[in-house]
Amino acid sequence: MSDDDRPDRERTARRDREAIDRLADEVLPSLIARFGTSDLGELEVKRGAWRIRLRRPLDAGVTAGGGLAPASAGKGGEGKRPGRAGHVSAGHTGSASGNGQAAPLAAVGPGRPVEPQASGRAEPARLASISPGVGYFTAREGIAAGMTVRGGDVLGHVDVLGVRQEVVAPADGIVARVMAEQGEAVEYGQELVRLDPAPRAEPAREG
Amino acid sequence: MFERILIANRGEIALRILRACRSLGVGAVVAYSEADRETRAVRLADEAICIGPAEAKRSYLSAPAILSAAIVTGCDAVHPGYGFLSEDDAFAEMTRAHGLAFIGPPPDVLERFASKAGTRQLLERHGLPIVPGSEGMLRDDEHALAEAERIGFPVLIKPSAGGGGRGMRMVRTPRELQQGLPICRSEARGAFGDDSLYLEKWLEENRHVEVQVIVDRYGNGVHVGERDCSVQRRHQKVVEESPTPALDEPARRVLNEGAIAAVVAAGYENVGTLEFLVDRDGRSYFIEINCRIQVEHPVTEMVSGIDMVAEQIRIAAGEPLGYSQADVQLRGHAIEFRINAEDVAHDFRPQAGTVSAFVPPGGPGVRMDSHLYAGYEMPPYYDSLLGKLIVWGPDRPAAIARSKVALGELVVEGLITNIAFHRAILDNPAFVEGSFTTNLLDRVGSAAFVAGSARS
Numbered sequence: 295m296s297d298d299d300r301p302d303r304e305r306t307a308r309r310d311r312e313a314i315d316r317l318a319d320e321v322l323p324s325l326i327a328r329f330g331t332s333d334l335g336e337l338e339v340k341r342g343a344w345r346i347r348l349r350r351p352l353d354a355g356v357t358a359g360g361g362l363a364p365a366s367a368g369k370g371g372e373g374k375r376p377g378r379a380g381h382v383s384a385g386h387t388g389s390a391s392g393n394g395q396a397a398p399l400a401a402v403g404p405g406r407p408v409e410p411q412a413s414g415r416a417e418p419a420r421l422a423s424i425s426p427g428v429g430y431f432t433a434r435e436g437i438a439a440g441m442t443v444r445g446g447d448v449l450g451h452v453d454v455l456g457v458r459q460e461v462v463a464p465a466d467g468i469v470a471r472v473m474a475e476q477g478e479a480v481e482y483g484q485e486l487v488r489l490d491p492a493p494r495a496e497p498a499r500e501g
Numbered sequence: 502m503f504e505r506i507l508i509a510n511r512g513e514i515a516l517r518i519l520r521a522c523r524s525l526g527v528g529a530v531v532a533y534s535e536a537d538r539e540t541r542a543v544r545l546a547d548e549a550i551c552i553g554p555a556e557a558k559r560s561y562l563s564a565p566a567i568l569s570a571a572i573v574t575g576c577d578a579v580h581p582g583y584g585f586l587s588e589d590d591a592f593a594e595m596t597r598a599h600g601l602a603f604i605g606p607p608p609d610v611l612e613r614f615a616s617k618a619g620t621r622q623l624l625e626r627h628g629l630p631i632v633p634g635s636e637g638m639l640r641d642d643e644h645a646l647a648e649a650e651r652i653g654f655p656v657l658i659k660p661s662a663g664g665g666g667r668g669m670r671m672v673r674t675p676r677e678l679q680q681g682l683p684i685c686r687s688e689a690r691g692a693f694g695d696d697s698l699y700l701e702k703w704l705e706e707n708r709h710v711e712v713q714v715i716v717d718r719y720g721n722g723v724h725v726g727e728r729d730c731s732v733q734r735r736h737q738k739v740v741e742e743s744p745t746p747a748l749d750e751p752a753r754r755v756l757n758e759g760a761i762a763a764v765v766a767a768g769y770e771n772v773g774t775l776e777f778l779v780d781r782d783g784r785s786y787f788i789e790i791n792c793r794i795q796v797e798h799p800v801t802e803m804v805s806g807i808d809m810v811a812e813q814i815r816i817a818a819g820e821p822l823g824y825s826q827a828d829v830q831l832r833g834h835a836i837e838f839r840i841n842a843e844d845v846a847h848d849f850r851p852q853a854g855t856v857s858a859f860v861p862p863g864g865p866g867v868r869m870d871s872h873l874y875a876g877y878e879m880p881p882y883y884d885s886l887l888g889k890l891i892v893w894g895p896d897r898p899a900a901i902a903r904s905k906v907a908l909g910e911l912v913v914e915g916l917i918t919n920i921a922f923h924r925a926i927l928d929n930p931a932f933v934e935g936s937f938t939t940n941l942l943d944r945v946g947s948a949a950f951v952a953g954s955a956r957s
């Protein structure tokens with residue numbers, strides 16, 4: 295039987311998964327937040343035998359989370375299920391960046407370089423802040439169409455059982471529309487503030 | 502009765518709960534993770550709400566996400582299904598603290614039955630036999646030997662702390678016992694920082710038999726017969742049936758009546774299952790209680806006609822049971838097959854992918870509980886259960902014959918499944934004569950089992 299090497303493989307796989315989970319929980323959120331507000335095109339950090347690389351898409355800044363965060367796909371115009379998201383593209387690592395500022399990301403394991411995966415969406419991504427959780431939405435005071443925001447700016451919050459979770463701008467842009475009313479019940483991944491890309495003053499940066 | 506129930510689970514059980522809500526005329530909201538957006542319960546639901554990403558820790562296991570979803574959608578109760586948070590007394594308590602009903606036992610009941618050792622002691626006091634073991638912890642080798650002789654070899658050396666097989670060893674002779682004790686002691690010390698050991702009788706060729714009970718808030722309880730879950734692979738149930746072929750009618754009555762009397766006396770509430778090991782001589786030993794709906798509940802529904810999920814909901818809403826033991830009529834024989842996306846040829850490796858075709862079987866007594874549809878994408882994040890095929894017949898041979906027909910009709914394409922494995926089980930002489938034991942599949946090796954069945 296081919297059972298013999300299986301426990302080893304399982305152990306390795308489990309260790310890898312745990313390592314990825316830890317990175318996703320402890321390192322990624324702050325990294326993504328910092329990257330989102332920086333001018334960098336690409337950022338790579340090493341943690342033990344693991345490398346995490348964040349890369350801004352070529353179409354710099356104009357993304358709704360680069361395939362990690364939900365993209366709005368709509369579902370027959372049902373108002374009660376807004377902001378239908380696409381599938382998470384990259385397992386644990388991918389799903390760890392709930393606030394949706396990350397560029398396509400690949401965790402590179404020990405000795406096994408993996409190319410960043412394509413996000414699988416051909417159409418130009420829409421730029422939007424999405425809900426970090428299920429609860430009641432409150433927009434930050436003064437947020438209105440036409441307002442210029444920077445990536446990383448807090449545009450409001452969602453109250454999840456009394457705990458405020460920040461709604462963050464994924465990139466620089468101009469507020470096109472606030473998609474939810476003050477105090478409205480929103481679900482995880484729902485589009486809350488739609489942005490138009492900021493006019494490009496400088497050439498797009500690349501890694 | 503409740504107005505709206507939040508269904509905090511996924512897959513086939515989310516669909517099952519949705520059906521129960523609808524037949525009771527209660528509203529339902531399906532809570533789902535991003536990976537389950539296209540699942541059947543979500544599509545069928547009047548309302549569904551995304552509670553988090555694929556990762557269960559941040560969706561189906563996140564109490565704040567689930568309770569927040571229940572509140573914002575105007576629900577007054579939460580059904581946890583099985584697995585995830587279904588037996589978590591802290592979650593049940595938190596649910597109540599937010600003014601919502603938890604569909605299951607109340608938090609204090611869950612807490613009372615949370616410890617396995619404590620539950621065994623509690624129910625032993627109320628008359629249930631438990632697996633014989635040493636009195637307290639082993640003081641020294643001499644004490645161990647005396648206790649082992651009293652219980653009778655073979656015995657299992659078990660550490661007081663922890664679990665998962667560490668520091669555990671089955672010994673057949675006094676000599677093996679003497680050799681085993683220091684090993685277990687050091688393993689237990691290393692793994693749990695506590696080297697206290699005790700002994701338990703080793704039940705060699707045992708069967709897994711469990712009793713379904715329903716108890717209302719007012720102390721009215723009935724049993725709904727037993728299920729035999731002896732077809733297991735590495736402690737995972739594969740096939741379940743009712744009644745058990747291991748016991749005759751009088752023995753089953755003793756088992757079932759003892760179980761319901763004990764849990765009612767111990768103050769249990771709602772739907773629950775008491776698990777027993779039954780040895781070669783037909784003696785049963787209580788091992789643990791499951792305070793939730795179980796995967797295999799349809800087996801009981803098929804022989805009793807009682808909707809177990811609806812009963813759970815009714816009792817959680819404070820309704821009285823409304824019928825007595827004499828009203829519970831068990832008829833015929835039912836068998837359930839867990840249809841999993843797993844590759845039997847490669848150590849039952851779980852599969853993920855897209856279901857290209859799904860055709861459930863039909864005919865008298867055939868029921869398929871499944872969330873599948875053609876085009877469904879099976880996510881890799883959760884368990885590999887694709888659905889359950891449950892077949893009823895007026896007696897066991899009839900149920901087996903119908904099962905063969907049904908398994909022959911069932912089509913799931915696009916994923917590797919264990920359907921052929923189930924057909925092999927139905928051809929196995931031990932299964933046909935009703936003498937399957939819990940260690941049979943693992944002892945023979947599942948691959949050899951399939952090969953053996955294919956030849957015959």
